Amino acid sequence: MAELFIELFSEEIPAKLQIDAREKIKQLLEDKLKKKEINFKQSKSFSTPKRLVFTIDGISEKLEQKQKVIKGPRANAPNEALEGFIKSNNLNKSDIYRKNIEKGEFYFANIKPKIIDVSKELQLIVPETLHLYTWKKSMRWSNYDLNWGRPLRSIIAIFNNKVINFNFFHIKSGNLTIIDSISEDKLKKVSDFNSYLNILESQNIILDQEKRKNIIVKKMNSICVSKKLKNKFDEKLIEEVVNLVERPNVIMGKFNEIYLKIPQEILIVTMQQHQKYFPLFDESDKLTNLFLLVANLADIKGYIKKGNQRVIEARLSDASFFWEKNKTQSLVKQVSKLKNLFYFKKLGTFYDRTQRLRKIAPIISSQLNLSKEKIEIAASICKSDLVSDLVGEFPELQGIMGKYFAIEQGFESDVATAISDHYLPVGINSQVPKNKIGAAVAIIDKIDVLVGFFGIDEKPSSSKDPFALRRTAIGLLRIILENKLTIKLKDLINYSVNVYGEQGVKFTNNNVVKDILYFLKERIKNLMKEKKIRNDIIEAVSSSHFSDDFLEFNKKCQAFNKNINSDIYKNIIGTYKRVSNIIDDELKNDKKNLSGMPESSLFKKEEEENLYKKINDIRKYFSTSKEKGNYDETLKILADTKLITDNFFDNVVVNDDNSDIKKNRLELLQMFCKTYNNFIDFSKIEGI
Amino acid sequence: MGAAGRGWEVWCDGMEITQFTYFQQMAGIECKPVSVELTYGLERICMFTQGKDNVFDLIWNNDGIKYQEIFHQAEKEYSAYNFEFANIEHLLKNFEIAELECKFLLEKKLPLPAYDQCLKASHIFNLLDARGVIGVAQRTEYISRIRELAKGSGKSWLESQK
Numbered sequence: 001m002a003e004l005f006i007e008l009f010s011e012e013i014p015a016k017l018q019i020d021a022r023e024k025i026k027q028l029l030e031d032k033l034k035k036k037e038i039n040f041k042q043s044k045s046f047s048t049p050k051r052l053v054f055t056i057d058g059i060s061e062k063l064e065q066k067q068k069v070i071k072g073p074r075a076n077a078p079n080e081a082l083e084g085f086i087k088s089n090n091l092n093k094s095d096i097y098r099k100n101i102e103k104g105e106f107y108f109a110n111i112k113p114k115i116i117d118v119s120k121e122l123q124l125i126v127p128e129t130l131h132l133y134t135w136k137k138s139m140r141w142s143n144y145d146l147n148w149g150r151p152l153r154s155i156i157a158i159f160n161n162k163v164i165n166f167n168f169f170h171i172k173s174g175n176l177t178i179i180d181s182i183s184e185d186k187l188k189k190v191s192d193f194n195s196y197l198n199i200l201e202s203q204n205i206i207l208d209q210e211k212r213k214n215i216i217v218k219k220m221n222s223i224c225v226s227k228k229l230k231n232k233f234d235e236k237l238i239e240e241v242v243n244l245v246e247r248p249n250v251i252m253g254k255f256n257e258i259y260l261k262i263p264q265e266i267l268i269v270t271m272q273q274h275q276k277y278f279p280l281f282d283e284s285d286k287l288t289n290l291f292l293l294v295a296n297l298a299d300i301k302g303y304i305k306k307g308n309q310r311v312i313e314a315r316l317s318d319a320s321f322f323w324e325k326n327k328t329q330s331l332v333k334q335v336s337k338l339k340n341l342f343y344f345k346k347l348g349t350f351y352d353r354t355q356r357l358r359k360i361a362p363i364i365s366s367q368l369n370l371s372k373e374k375i376e377i378a379a380s381i382c383k384s385d386l387v388s389d390l391v392g393e394f395p396e397l398q399g400i401m402g403k404y405f406a407i408e409q410g411f412e413s414d415v416a417t418a419i420s421d422h423y424l425p426v427g428i429n430s431q432v433p434k435n436k437i438g439a440a441v442a443i444i445d446k447i448d449v450l451v452g453f454f455g456i457d458e459k460p461s462s463s464k465d466p467f468a469l470r471r472t473a474i475g476l477l478r479i480i481l482e483n484k485l486t487i488k489l490k491d492l493i494n495y496s497v498n499v500y501g502e503q504g505v506k507f508t509n510n511n512v513v514k515d516i517l518y519f520l521k522e523r524i525k526n527l528m529k530e531k532k533i534r535n536d537i538i539e540a541v542s543s544s545h546f547s548d549d550f551l552e553f554n555k556k557c558q559a560f561n562k563n564i565n566s567d568i569y570k571n572i573i574g575t576y577k578r579v580s581n582i583i584d585d586e587l588k589n590d591k592k593n594l595s596g597m598p599e600s601s602l603f604k605k606e607e608e609e610n611l612y613k614k615i616n617d618i619r620k621y622f623s624t625s626k627e628k629g630n631y632d633e634t635l636k637i638l639a640d641t642k643l644i645t646d647n648f649f650d651n652v653v654v655n656d657d658n659s660d661i662k663k664n665r666l667e668l669l670q671m672f673c674k675t676y677n678n679f680i681d682f683s684k685i686e687g688i
Numbered sequence: 689m690g691a692a693g694r695g696w697e698v699w700c701d702g703m704e705i706t707q708f709t710y711f712q713q714m715a716g717i718e719c720k721p722v723s724v725e726l727t728y729g730l731e732r733i734c735m736f737t738q739g740k741d742n743v744f745d746l747i748w749n750n751d752g753i754k755y756q757e758i759f760h761q762a763e764k765e766y767s768a769y770n771f772e773f774a775n776i777e778h779l780l781k782n783f784e785i786a787e788l789e790c791k792f793l794l795e796k797k798l799p800l801p802a803y804d805q806c807l808k809a810s811h812i813f814n815l816l817d818a819r820g821v822i823g824v825a826q827r828t829e830y831i832s833r834i835r836e837l838a839k840g841s842g843k844s845w846l847e848s849q850k
Contacts, residue, residue: 012696139694141710143721150694275702293702307701310741340776344825392820466832467825 001041002160003057004122005193008130009178011150012049015243020136021149022047022209026054028129036121038063046207048246050180053207055193061160063116072096072107082107119159126157126173127166144170154178161191179203205246213242219250220278220292227252229288230281234272241276245296253277253309257289259316262323263404265397266390270315273396275308322389326401327408334384341386344467346505347452350383356499357382360444363495367487370436378418378441381406385419399423414438425475432479439479444492446476450516451496455507459515473516473523481527481554489548490517517548524550533557536686537564543681556680559631564685572638575645576682579669582654586666596674598667602660607648612668614644615675622678634679645672689810690716690838698729705732715842716835731755770818779819783812783830790837799844806837 006029013021026045033040033056041058070089073081075098085107086093095109138147146152146169157164157173166173176187177196190196197207206212217238224231242248259267264287271277277291291312295304338351347353357379365372385391385402394401399420406416414437421438422445424430433439449472453459460469480487493513500507509515521542528538537560545553563569583594603609621637654669656662676682695709706729710722734746744756790805813830816822822830 137694139710139722140712140720141722141724304701307703307736311702314741340819340821341823342821342826343823345829350823386823387820466828 001058002061002118003055003158003192004040004059004126004164005156005158005190005196006054006126007154007156007177007190007196008052008152009050009154009156010052010148010152013047013052013149015049015240017136017149018047018049018052018243019239021052021133025052025129025133028132029054029056029125032125032129033059036063036125037065038118038121047209047243048205048207049244050246051207053193053196059118059159061118063118063121065111065114065116067113068111070109070111072109075105075107085109119162119164122157122159122164123166126164127168130155130168146170156190156196158190158192206248209242212245212248213238216242216248216250216294223250223252223292224280227280227290228283229290230283230285231278232281233278237272237276237278241294244276245294247296247298249295249298249304251293251295251299251305251308253291253293253305253312255289255291255309255312255316259320260287260289262316262320263401265400266319266323266394267316269394269396270312270319274315275312277308277312319390319393322393326385326388326390327405329388329405331381331384331402331405331409331411334387335380337387338383341383344452344458346456347500348503348505350386352503353448354380354383356448356496356503357441357444359499359502360447360492360495361440363492364440364444364487367492368436368440368485370440374412374415374418374437375440377411378415378422378437379444381411382419382422382441382445425478427471428474432475432482434483439483439485442479443476443485443487444496446472446479447489447492447496450476450519451493451500451512452505454512454515454519455497455500455505455509457509459519469519470523473520474527477520477524477527477550480550484551486549486551489520489550493517493548520550521545521553524553528554528557531557533561534564536684537561537680540680540682540684543684544677544679556631560680568635568639571642572635572676573682573685575639575642576673576676578649579645579672580683583666583669583673586654592663594667594670596667596670598664598671602664604661605652607644607651608665608668610644611641611648611672614641615668615672618675619678622675638676638679641672689806690714690835690842693722693725695724700733700736703732703736705729705736716839717842717846770815774815774819776816776819776821779812779816783809783816786812787833787837790841794840794844797844797848799841799848802837802844803841806834806841809837810834 022045026043030040030043038059040056043054043056045055046053072085082096085091086096089109089111091109091111095111096107097109098105099108100106135147135149138149139151140147141151152171154176155168155171155173156175156177157166158175163175164173175190177190177199179186179188179199188199190199200207206215217233220233221231223229267287268279271279271291275293277293280288280290280292282288293304293308297304299305335351335354338354339349341350342348343350343353358376361375361379362372364370365375382399382402385405386398388401388405390401391398399422402419403416406419407413414435417435418433418438418441421433421435422441424433424438424442433442449467450469453467453469458467460467465471479485480489490513493516497507497512525538525542529535537557541553541556541560545556560569564573587594598612600609600612603612618637618641621634625634652665654662654665656665673683690713691711692713693710694712695707697704698706698708707725707727709725709727711719711725712722713719714723731743731746735741735743738746740746744754744760746755747753748755748758786805786809790802790809793799793802793805813822813834816830817827
């Protein structure tokens, strides 16, 4: 049994790419080995920013291949298929013969028993695996053709203590690892994974990411315990710093307490996002002026701590200066400054934008029965913070700063919250605004964006969406669905189009309303897929959905997905399928157009009359019913036809000798299907 | 400018001191060999080595001249111009003019002066950005316009070399 050891030494690879490569290359190696039927005990992968390491142990040195027969392509397949078959199985032309089997004539090959030297196989497998991996983001450098995450400098590949020789682009595999330090790089010879680990250990490099994580988390926790602080360590940041260092060293830093009086978000964004520090909280969850950072070196002279403290002080001092300056600048007065902030070429400035929102405010306020004044005020000032120094310095705090300014200036709390909430949701995991005024402003803000860009024909294409309109549309839908809002989107969109018109914005697209509703429908289908709704149900609901009521779309999907196996649903779908199968069969043999409008004068049997009457009852029901969400009554009425249709099929032969009568009966069945499809398009439902 | 590449922010004790970038693409054209760019940073490294909190306190030479004496006036005046006094209307017009001029020169197959106009447009865009008058969507649009000019200049220059 032998061990395979690979080290890929490169310049520093960012954490996310590193993790992906660490996991995927290992997987690719395993897959290759399995495909070649090379058994192994276990495989492991490790990484530091510069080192990607893979070890697989328990591999046998020789592989016994038993005799077997393998099937190739069809005898009449193109020549390339045969060549591919020969190549991928390492065959000779003489190994191949043709043979007839049940499905036709095929090529076969006899594989003779042989002993395979695994190291020879690995000589192919390792470089092939490296070729196979595609980086999410990669680069070229110097004069080389290789695309890698960051410049690759050397490859170690050792099997059973011997180098596996191969070339990967300009790099030749070997057994030397690079130990780099600030002054010079040294090369050290490696014989196996264990000797490699010893070399790293002597340099205080911790290869195993899990070990690094344990060291870091343990140290941070122990500091928290000893200082009576609370840890709320951001899991993503831990994952990132673990993969930014080789020699982790946790250091506690401190900044001047006076900065604690500026809004917490500023401090947290500065520490967490800009500086990659871990902010610390006291036992009552209050932010403190202490933080933790993870360095890649021991801080022997204390320079690392001092330097980091200097940087955070400088940043917070700027932020504090701007906070004092901005908080008293009236949000209302700032609105006119938005005249100098251009939104998008034909769509005016941010001032124009807030004026548009203010004009739509009364419509949404009456639809949702909310205070018109509050929505108007929030809509007017929701963009004012964009011209503040703080948002200039911290763009990620747009809205949040506006909220703080509004609170300082005595606006009502739901108006203030609406300023920050109207940007929500900012991503798939982000919350939607729960505050009602915030949700209302968020809705009209998103409609204004969609209408504007669709109006000037800046619609997203299949590959490009530079203005994130998909995200905007999904945000809009999520606000409606998650807050269960009944709103008339079409009216809002229409009104928004008019408001643009009043501002003199010329639209080149005359189908804005139709286009946006279609766009939203496509997005809600994706949302439903993410919620694991069956695909056929989504299609069935979508196919019969012509309104702007996406809450209804969602409810139908949920109801069907949840109950499709219950008796009443089965009964309805069964009845529908029984009817539609007959039409399908008939149309298969004889293409004719069915309008779904039977002539009652051509009915010959009572059962026809009964079914016709029943369908008309259902139609009447659909045209008057306002049932939403709870479909008990609709389901009852649809299920109620079972007896009548059963009777129809028991006593009426659709395939009558008289072709007019036959056609009329098919029309009756077609009418049945069309009527059912008012609810959802049952023809799309699979199974049963 | 149609440049694309990967690289690093180089940090020293919590401060970004420089950026090191590989230029796989310039003016939208794949490059081989790939050049590298080391941006700003001397001042920050000096602040670190001299242990200064303020860039103007850096010691410039052995005669005790400070960074302040050489650069402070420029910093002050350009800050006033860039952030307060640059005339937005003029800048907007100048951008359009530089763009038109660049396109015209590209039609006349004069890549070098065309590229000058592209740089000018890019500079004006930076000034507009500093004045804080460009929203996120508008920013994307300006950048793509400048990229088109850069691409055109690069393509035209390559053709002139054939």
